[in-house]
Amino acid sequence: MHRTQHQQEYNLSRDMSLPIIRVHFLNKSRAFRVLWLLDQLKLDYEIVPYRRDAGFRAPEELKKHHPLGRSPLLELEDRQTGKKKILAESGYIFQYVLKHFDKTKSLDNEDIDKSEEIQYYLHYVEGSLQPPLLIELLLSIVKNASVPFPFSYFSRKVAEKIGEKYSAGELKSQLNFIEGQIAKNDGYLVGGKLSAADILMSFPLDSAFNRQFADPKQYPAIEKWLKNLKTFESYKVSKSKAEANGEEF
Known part of the structure; x- marks a missing residue:
């Protein structure tokens, strides 16, 4: 027409x-x-x-x-x-x-409460999710660095301790939170539909799986969510x- x-x-x-x-x-x-x-x-x-x-x-x-x-x-x-x-x-x-x-408001939400949830995730991604991911990335670089023995042994042990004491546990808490949010929102972060929060949050979560900082099988809702996002024509x-x-x- x-x-x-x-x-x-x-x-x-x-x-x-x-x-x-x-x-x-x-x-x-x-x-x-x-x-x-x-x-x-x-x-x-x-x-x-x-x-x-x-x-x-x-x-x-x-x-x-x-x-x-x-x-x-x-x-x-x-x-x-x-x-x-x-x-x-x-x-x-x-x-x-x-x-x-x-x-x-195609990527926002007419509902004020849901719109505020989207705004929350725009801050959450850098304020809470990215820090443990960044530390895990730096620790992985230390573990795999080309350092002669016995220094390589000590550097790996220090990196493993930092991960155990902070970043690995913190990342698990963050992923458990996100897994629950997606599960209760019909496969999306907010309101059962694609929003700006999904687009912004996709990068760190995809990275967490690709860099093997977390096992996708332990987070089926996140894994399914990521696969679904990649089917969008805009993606x-x-x-x-x-x-x-x-x-x-």
């Missing part, structure tokens, strides 16, 4: 009212989730790609856009004035996009774009 001239003009007007959106995308970072968020909302955007150096550091070029030189960054340029705004930190980027671009579209810009899955 052909769109009427009125519909075409309306859509053009609606699109032109939005800023130009650019994602400053670094490979092997958390930037993929921002692509997925924007694709799920069917927003047009540009990708500005960057590659990590041999030392796994982000290039200095990113610091031209934000002093910390990290990714993701979301750049918004006003179409009339050319004024630019740079947003940093994944949780804040998600919060901003939901507020300003998700007018139908596949974003994955294709990310791979074209240096990401590996």
